[in-house]
Amino acid sequence: MERNLDSLRYDLKEFQIDLTEKQEKQFLEYYDLLVEWNSFMNLTTIIEFDEVLKKHFLDSVSLIKAVDLKEQKILDIGTGAGFPGIPLKIMFPELKITLLDSLNKRINFLNKVIETLGLTEITAIHGRAEDYAQQKDYREKYDLVVSRAVSNLSTLSEYCLPYTKIGGSFISYKSERLSEELLTAEKAISLFGGKVMNQIDFCLPNSEIFRNLLIIRKAKETPNKYPRKAGLPAKEPILK
Numbered sequence: 001m002e003r004n005l006d007s008l009r010y011d012l013k014e015f016q017i018d019l020t021e022k023q024e025k026q027f028l029e030y031y032d033l034l035v036e037w038n039s040f041m042n043l044t045t046i047i048e049f050d051e052v053l054k055k056h057f058l059d060s061v062s063l064i065k066a067v068d069l070k071e072q073k074i075l076d077i078g079t080g081a082g083f084p085g086i087p088l089k090i091m092f093p094e095l096k097i098t099l100l101d102s103l104n105k106r107i108n109f110l111n112k113v114i115e116t117l118g119l120t121e122i123t124a125i126h127g128r129a130e131d132y133a134q135q136k137d138y139r140e141k142y143d144l145v146v147s148r149a150v151s152n153l154s155t156l157s158e159y160c161l162p163y164t165k166i167g168g169s170f171i172s173y174k175s176e177r178l179s180e181e182l183l184t185a186e187k188a189i190s191l192f193g194g195k196v197m198n199q200i201d202f203c204l205p206n207s208e209i210f211r212n213l214l215i216i217r218k219a220k221e222t223p224n225k226y227p228r229k230a231g232l233p234a235k236e237p238i239l240k
Helices: 006-015 021-038 049-065 085-091 104-117 153-163 179-191
Strands: 073-077 096-101 122-126 142-147 164-174 194-203 210-218
Touching: 006 049, 021 049, 021 085, 021 104, 049 085, 049 164, 049 194, 049 210, 073 085, 073 153, 085 096, 085 104, 085 122, 096 104, 104 122, 142 153, 153 164, 153 179, 153 210, 164 194, 179 194
Parallel strands: 073 096, 073 142, 096 122, 142 164
Antiparallel strands: 164 210, 194 210
16 A cells, blocks of 8 residues: 655645655655564554654654754764654755664664665764763764653753753753753753753644653853763752
């Protein structure tokens, strides 16, 4: 049965984006690889075609509501099956993207996707966020750090802000409003050099799926002792 991307094409118009034939082909190839690899390893619980289009591909690209995506150097932390990094790369080929994940099997999948789709200036690296952040080639080198990982905001800030250059931004994809979580994370965000700038609340086009993009600006350097050693940001988040 022929699958079509009419719904994705229609939804993207709400972001003032049009799909090219090449991009359509890349999204379909990505979906096929996702289904194939998900049959023997855990990549996602969302696998039905239309749901992947909406909840993974469109959701990833919704970052356009928060930032002008032009020729930026982006790090996607806890990328998993490549969200949001790979859909962003497909839609905005000029972006330079690094995908970071702690599970090597997922990195193998991501490298296969990158090769099959013919993507350039995108790299998948295996490791923990706490470790790479201490390396000079990665620390405070990114214009934009993004994460769709499910974790509390304090922990995510400790993972992400050390990679964000001063004047750059860390943007967290969330599925709920953040009044309480933000309150408890304010101390950590400030400690790591961040300043909360804005929350952009919306529903994904033609749905009732709520999304929140939290924009944290990097205002000053992150102290060298952060992030703490592997495991501590998640086990012992810094709270108010």
